[in-house]
Amino acid sequence: MNLDILTILTLVPIITGLMLIILPQLLPKEMATNLKIITRNISMGIALAMFAIATMMFIGTIGNVEWTDILHGEYVLKNEQFSLISSIGVQWKVGADALSFPMIWLTSLLIPISMLVEWDAKRGHIFHPLILIMEGALLGVFVSLDLFIFYVFWELTLIPMFLLILLWGGEDRKYAAMKFFIYTFTASVFMLIGILVMYFHTTPIPGLGSMTGHHFDLVQMSLQDNLIPSEGLRHFVWILLLIGFATKMPSVPVHTWLPDAHVQAPTAGSMLLAGVMLKMGAYGFLRIAVTIFPESTIIFIPLLIFLGMASLVYGAWVCMGQTNLKRMVAYSSVSHMGLIFLGIATMQPLGIAGALFMMFAHGVISPLLFAVAGAFKHHYHTLEIGSMRGIAHHSPYLSGHMMLGWMASLGLPLMAGFVAEVAILIAFWMSFGWLVMLPALTLIITATYYLTSMQRTIFESNDPNQGILPDTLHGENPRDVTWHENTGMFILGIFTIIFGIFPFIFWDMMSVWSTQFMTDIMIDAMENVNVWSPSMDWISEVFK
C-alpha cells in the first residue's frame, strides 16, 4: 500500500490504540505496569501528532493543497488504487475535499482535547487508547470514498463509544450504552440496504468486482448517470439512507438515544459524540444521499424542512423542560442539528455552506458545553439544574467557560455558531420566505433555556461569599476545574471565538465547494423537478 497521508491519519491511531490495549496483556508483568503508566502520554503524543499532520495538511505543508481551489467532485490527497476485497468491489480509497476536510481537522483537534479533559480518567491505560481508536474510526468515516469502507468505519465508531459509555459512564450506563448502540445500529442497517441497492445498480469498472460485477466506489457511483433507473426505488433508497443519517444526526423523532447516551457518557465521550459523531450523519447525508440522488432530495425538501423544523423548534422546547444540565445540552444539540437540514433544504450555495459551517461550528462549541457539564458532574457530583446556586464564587473558571459556551451556543455573534446560523437563515429566507420566522423565533427559546439554566446554577446565591451547594457534595469544599479541564476548555473557547471572528479560515473552501456542488449536481435536478416553495403570500396579503 502506498503510504499516503490520509491512510496514515486513519490507521495509525487505530493500530496504536489497539497495540496499547493489547500489549500490556502480552508483555511480562513489570513491563506491562510500566507501559500502563505512560500509556496516556503515548496516546496524547499520537493524537497531537495527528493534529499536527492535519494542521499541516491545512496549511499546505503536507500535500501542498490549495483548499479553496477544490471543487465538488474533486478529491485531494487520494491514495493509489488498492483493492481490499476486489472480488466484490471493495477498495481502500481515501480522499478529502472541502466537505470532509473541516471534519477531519475538527476530529484531530477534538481528540487531544477530550483526552486532556479526562486526563486523570480511571483506568487511563484503556481509556486513552480507546479514544485513539475512536479517532481512527471517525477519521475513517470522513476520508473513505468507498461505501463499504465507509459503512465499516461508520459502525466501527460505535464500539469504542459503547465501551466508553459502558466502562466510564454514569449510573444508568448499561441502559444508555445499549440504547445508543442498538438504536443507531438499527438505523444504519436500513442505510446498509440502501447502499446495497445502490451497489446493485453500479456498472462494472475494470479490475473491480470480479465476482459480482459491481463496486462500492462512491466517486464512480456519483459519476454514473441515473444510478437507479426506477424513480420509486430511488426515492425508497433515499429514504433508507435518510433513516440512517437522520438517526445519527439525530433528528426528531429518532433522537431519543442521544440524551440518554450523553447523560451517561463520560465527558470525553460526550464531547466526541456531540462534536464529531453527530456530524457523521450530516456528512453522510450530503456525501451520499444528496450527491447521488439530487432529485429525490429536491422532491423531499418538505420532509427535510419538517424534520429540520421539528428538531429545531421542538428540540428547543424540550430543552426548556429539562432539569438535567447534560440532558438540556444534549437536546440543544438536537435543536442545532435541525438547522443543518434546513440549510440543505434551502438549495442555495449559501445555505449548504452554512450547513457545512454549522457542522464545523457545532463541532467546536458542543464539546465545550459537554466539557462544562462534565466538570459539573465531576466536581459537584450532580447535574440537576437548581440544585446549586451561585457557584460562580467557588468555581470562577468553570462559570466563565460555562458562560462562554452557553453564549456561543445560543448564537451570539463573533462566535462560530452565529456565522452558520446567519448563513442558513438568510438562505432560508431566500428560499422559503416567511417560514424563516419559525427558526428565528426559536432563537429566543434557545436563549431562554440557556440563560435560565445559567441563572439557576452559577448565579443567585444571595450571598456574595458563599454559594448554595448541592447535597451531593456532602459538605465537601467545592472545587474549580482542574488544570487539564481548564486548558481543554480554554482551547475550545479560543477556537470558538477565532472561527467566529475569522470564519473565512474554513468558510472559503466550504463556499467554493457548495457552489460547485450546486452547479454540478443540484441545478440539473432542480430543472427537472418541481421545487417546493411555501405559499406564504397570504401573510403580506393580509397586511396590505
Next chain:
Amino acid sequence: MIDPSWIVGLGVILFGIGLLGTFYHKNAIVVLMCIELMLNSANLNFVAGAMYYGDVNGWVFTAIAIAIAAAEVAIGLAILLSMYSTQETISLEDANILRN
C-alpha cells in the same frame, strides 16, 4: 404378486401410526418403537420401488436401512439408560429440566 401400490399404502398407514405414536406416547421406549415403525414404512416403500422398477438397489437400501434402525435402537437404549441413571425416568414428559 402384490401390487406395489398396496405396499405403499401399508407404508403410509404405518408411517402415520408411527408419527402419531411419537407424540402420543410418553414412554421413550414406545416412542423408539414408533420410530421403528416409521423406518419400516420407508423400507416398505423401498421394497415396493424395487419391485416396481425391478431395481436391485431398493433391496440394498432396505437392508441398510434396517441396519441403521438397529444402530439407532442400540444408541437410543444406551442414551435412555444414561438418562435413567441420572433422572430415574424414561418418560419424555417428565424429563424437562431443560426447557424455555
Next chain:
Amino acid sequence: MGEMKHEYPLLYPLLPILLLVPILKLAGWESIDAAFLVVTIPLLIFPTILIIGQIYNKNQVWKNKWKEGGILALGALAVSLTIALWILFDYLYGDSHFSNQSTITWFEWITFDFLQSDYTISQESRIIGVGVWIDQVTLMILFVATFLCFLICWFSMGYMNTDPINEDRNHRFYAEFVLFSMGMFGMVLADSFLWLFIFWEIMGLCSYLLIGFYYWKVSAAYAAKKAFLTTRIGDVFLMVGLFILYDIYGSLDFEVIFDDPSTGVTGALVDSNQLFWALLLLFVGAVGKSAQFPLHVWLPDAMEGPTPVSALIHAATMVNAGLYLVARMVPFVDIHHHGVPGLENLGIIIALIGGITAFMAALIAFVQNDIKKVLAYSTMSQLAYIFTGLGVALWFYNTDHHHAAMIAFGASMFHLFNHAMAKGMLFMASGSVIHEVHHAHDHIHQDNHQDHNFDPQDMRNMGGLAAKMPITATAMMFGSMSIIGVPLIGGFWSKEGIIAETWKAAIEYEPIMIIPAILILATAGMTGFYMSRMWFMTFAGEPKNDVVNHVHEATPWIREPLLILTVITAIGGFGLALFDIIHFLSADIDHLKMHGFVYTLEHAFLPSDMNTRLVGWTTILLSFIIGPIIAARIHGGKLKEGTKAIALISWLVSLSGKFGHQNVENISKSQFSEALQNRLYFDDAYEYVISKTVIPFANLSAWFDRTIIDGIIKQVESKSVSSSLQVRKITTGSARDYILMAAVGMISIFILIWGVS
C-alpha cells in the same frame, strides 16, 4: 471619612497614549486607517484584564496601582477616544479625500455565491466584509460613545474600587466594560447592517453580564436575564429584517444599499411592501434595544447593575443603538436621493410608538422613589422623543418634505447627543449620591453591615443633600435642566425641534401625527415635573434620614467627569446649536458653520411659522414653568437650618420653597397611582402570560418527549421482552411437544406448497 484623595499618579503609564496620533501620522497612517484600533484595542484589552485579574487577584499592586484593571481599561478607552477625536477633526478640517461618507474594508468575512431564480449561479461572489463607514451621524455617536466611555470608566475607578462589595471582582467589571465599549464603537463604525447587528449583540451580551455583575443577587440575575431575553426578541426580528434586506439588495453593506436603495440586486425597482416589512422588523429590533413600548420592561430592572453601568449602557450609549439603527433607515425613505416611495406608514408607526412610550414612561416616573429608576424611566421617555422625531423625519423624507425632514432628523440626532451627555452625567451624579449615602450609612452602622432595610437609592432617605454634595448637586441640576429642556441649555434646542416638527406634520399634513404630537407635548410638561421632583427630593428640603448628615463628597475619580459633563451640558448644547449642528447632522451642509447668536435665538424662539411658535412656547411653558412648579410645591423646601449650598444651586433650593406646599397623599393612594407603582402592570402581565404558556408548554414538550417519543421506544423494548418470554414458553421441554410441532410444521409446509401452487 478621610481627606479627598488624588490618585492621578496612577495615570502616568497612560501618558504615552497622547503621542499615539503623532506617531501614527509619522508612520503615514490616515485617520481612517486607524479606525480599526478604536475597536481592536478594547477587544484585546478585554481578555488581558480578565486573565491578569484572574491570576493576580488579591495582589496589592494590582489592586492599588492598577485599580484591578481600571487603569488598563482607561488606557484602552483613551486610545479609542484619541483616535475618534483624530477622525473627527480630520473629517471636519482635514483633506479633501475624506468626503461626506467614507468607507474602508478590512477583510472579507464570508464569501459565497447565489443561486438565482433561473437556476444559474450568480456570476460574482457576494462578500460580507468587515469595514468602516463614516459619516456625520457615525462621527457624532462615535464621539459620544468614546467620550462617555472614557469618562465613565474614570468615574468607575472611584465608584467601584472603593466599595468593599466589589473588591477582587473589579477586573471582571473592567473587562466587561471594555468589551462593551468595543461593541459600541464597532456598532457605530460598522459598514454594514450585519456587522451593526453583530456588535449590537455583543453589547447585549455585555449588558447582560454587567447587569448581572452582582450575580449573587436574585434580583440582579433576574434582571440580567430579562434584559437579554427582551432585547433578544427584538433582535430576532431585526435579524429577519436583515435577511429581507439582504434578499432585496444582495448585500448588507451601507455602501451598496445606500448607493441606490430604489433598485434591488436584480436591477428591478424595489417592492415597497417588502422593504416596509424589512424596515419594520429592523424597527422592532430597535424597540427592543432602546426599551420602547412594548419591549420596555427590561430597562428599569436593568438598574440592578452597578451605577456606572447604568450610566454608560442603559442611558448614554447602548440604548442609543436603536436610534442609530432607525437613523440609518433614512436613505431608504429619502425619495430625494433614490429612496423608495410608499413607506410613510413606517414613519407613522415609529412616531406613534415613540409618543406612547414617552408618555407612558413619564407617567410611571411620577411615582418612582428609587433615584435610578426615575432616571431609567426618564431615559425611556427621552429615547422615545428621539424615536418620535426620527419617525417624523422618516415621514417627511418619504413624503418629499425635504427641509422639514432634515430639521426633524437633525434635531433628533442632536437630542441623542444632548441626552447622552446629560443622562450619563445624571447617572454618574446619582451614583455619586448613592455611593456617598451608602458610605455614610456604612460609616454610621459600622457594626452592622448587613442592614438591608436601608436603601441608599431611595430618595425618601435623602433630602437636603445640596449642602453636602455641591458638585453633584450642580451637575444634577444642569443635567435635569437639559432633560427638561430649559431654554438655552442643551436639551432645549433639540427637544423643541422635535416637538415643533411633529406638530408641523400633524397640523399641516398628516392628521394621525396628532397623537404623538399631543403625547410628546404633554410629556414635555411631565418631564419638567418628574425631573424636578427628583432633584428636589434629593437635594432640597430637610434631610429625611439621619444618614444624610454624614455624607461627604470624598471619593476620588468621581468629581472630574461630573465637572466636565456639567460644562458640556450647560454650554455645549448651546454652542453646537450655534454651529447649526442640526443641519450638519442631517447632511445638509458639509461643515459646521457659525450661524450667529441672534439668528439662532430668533429661529428657536420666534420662528416665522405661527404654529411652530405657538408649539414652542407651549413647550417652554409646560416643561419649564408648570412641571417644575408643581414638583416644587410637593417636594421642594428649604435646607435644614445651618447648612448652606453653594451659590450656583442655592437659588434653586430657595426658589423651590417659595411655591407653597401641597399634600399629595390622597393622590398617591389612588388606584391610578398604584397602577403606576406597578408599572402599569406590564411586567405582571408578561410574567403571567409566560408562566401560563411558555413554561407549561415546555414541560409538556419534555413530557411528550419522555413518554410518547421515547415511550414508544421503551414500549418496543418491553414488548420485545415479554414476547420473548412468550416465545420461550413454547419450548416446553417435552420431546413430545417438539415432535408435535415438527409434525405441524411439516403439514403446514405442504399446505403452503399446495395452497400456493
Next chain:
Amino acid sequence: MNSLSDISLELLIPESIMIIGILTMILIPNLGDAKIRIPLTNTSVPVFIGGTRFTQVNNPFIPSIVAIITFTLSFFMSLIMLQGAKNGEIGQIMEVNQFTTLFSLIFTSALLMTSIATFYRMPPKQNPEIPQDKDTESSASAKIRILMNNRRQVDFYILLLMVGLGMCLMSKSTHLFLLFVCLELASLSSYVLVGFYKESDIGGEAGTKYFIVGSVASAIGIYGMSLLYLWNGNLQIDSLTSSWSTMENLDPFAGIGVGLMLVAFGFKVGAAPFHLATPDAYSGASSPIAGLLATASKAMGFVAIMKILLIITSPEEGVEAYWFIAIALISVITMTWGNFAALTSVNPKRMLAYSSVAHAGYMLAAIAAIGSGLGDYNSNVLIITALIFHLTILVLFKFGAFLVLTLLENEGLTHNMDGLKGLTRRDPVIAISMFIFMLSLAGIPPLSGFLSKLLMINGIVNVSAGTGSVSSATVLTWMTSVNVVFWLALSIVINSAISLFYYLRVGLLMFFEEPVVEGPLAKSIYLRITIIACAIFTLLLGIGPLSESLLEIANEAAQSLL
C-alpha cells in the same frame, strides 16, 4: 464400468486418515505384552494386543492426542486438496470437488477445535491405580471412577472421529441414499456425544431429547427419500435432477418426498419449527459438543439442503420454485423466533443456540432468494458463495464463543450468564475475544460476520431489487411492485438489530458486572491459543486480502456445486 481401480483413493485421503485414526485409537491403548503361544509349540509370540499394557501407551491422553493429530492431518490434507484443486468422481456415488473439499475443511476444523477443547475439558488422570482388595469401598469406587473416566476418553474420541467421517463422506456423496447414511452416521454419533456430558445430570436428558426428535426427523426424511425412490426408481442425484427438470406437473411423490426430507434437514440446521430440541441439546451438551452442533452439524444440514433444493429441485430461471414460499416463510419465522427467544435467555449456551437458529433463518432466506427464480446463474452463485462463506466463518466465531464457554465450564458456570460476569477483570484477553465473537455474530463491521451477512443481504437485494417497476414514480408504487424477496432483506436487517440486544448483553456482563468467582481462568494454553486464533481470524476475514481469498475459494466451491 465400476471397478475398484476406478476408485481413486487419493481423493479420499482425509477420510482415510480418519479411518486410520479410528483404528489407531482402538489399537494403541490396547497394546501390551500379551503373547500367544503358537499352537503345538511352546514358543510364545508377542501379539502386542492385550496383556499388561506398555507404560508408553498407558497414557490416558493418547486418544485425544490421536484425535488431534488425525484431524490436523486431514485438515491439512483437505487444504492441500483445495489448493491443488484435486477433483474427481469416485464410483458413481461420490464426487470430490472444491465444494466438498471446502466442507471437509469446515468439518475437520470444527472437529479439531472440539478435540482441542475437550483435551482440557475431560482431563484424564495420569497413572491411575487399580483398586485393591484392601481398599475401602469408597476409595475403591473413586479409583474405579478414575479408571472409567480414562476409559471414556477413547469412546469419546472414536465418536468424534465417526462424526468427522460421516460428515466428510456425506458432503461428497452424489447418491441420496449414501448421503443419508453418512448423515445418520454423523447424527447418531453426535446424539451420543450430546449425552456424553456426564459431569452434569442433564447430559442424559439432552441426549435423549435430541436423539428422539432427531430420530423422528430422520425417519421422516428416510420416508421422504423412499417416496423419491418410488417416483424415480433411482436415487442418484443427477438422475433425480434430470427427472425433476423434465417433470411437467409436480408429482405428489416427488413433492411430498422433498418436503419430508426438508423436515429432516430442517431439524439438522435448526429451522423453525423443527428446531425446538436444539436449545435443549446445546444447553445439555458440553460446550465443545454444542459448538460442534452449531457449526459442523449445521453445515452438514445445509449441504444436504443445498443438494436437495438447489440441485435436485433447482428452479429454472424466471420460474419460482415450488418450495419458495415455504422456505421464505420458514426463514422469516426461524430468524424471528430465534432472535426473540434469545432475547431473554439466561443460559449462555441456550442463547447461542437460539442465535444459531436465527442464523439458520438468515441462510434460509438466502436460499429462498434463489428459489424465487429471479436470479440468473451468477447471482445464484453469489448467494451460495455467501452461504458457504457464512458457514465457514461460523466455525470461527460461533465455535469461538463455545470455546470460551468451555473455558468457563470447568468452573461449572455455564448454566447461566453469571459465569460471564466480570470476565474482563478476570481474563481480559478472553473477554475481548468473546466480545469480538459476539459482535461478529451480530454482524458488526469490520468483523467477518458482517461480511457474510452483507453478502447474503446483497444476494437477496441482487435478485430482487431489479424487480420493482422501473416506471414507478413514487415510493409506494415501487414498494408494491417489488418482489416479496426484497422484504426478506429487510427482515434480516431488522432481525440483526434485535439480535444486537442479547449479543451486547454479553459484553455488558463481561465489562460491567462484578465477577461471581474471582481469579483468572484455567490456563489451558492450547485452548487459549485456539480462542485467540479464532478471534484474530474473525477480524482478518472481515476485510482485507484473507477474506478476499476465502471468498474466491467459496466462489469456486459454489460454482462447482451448481
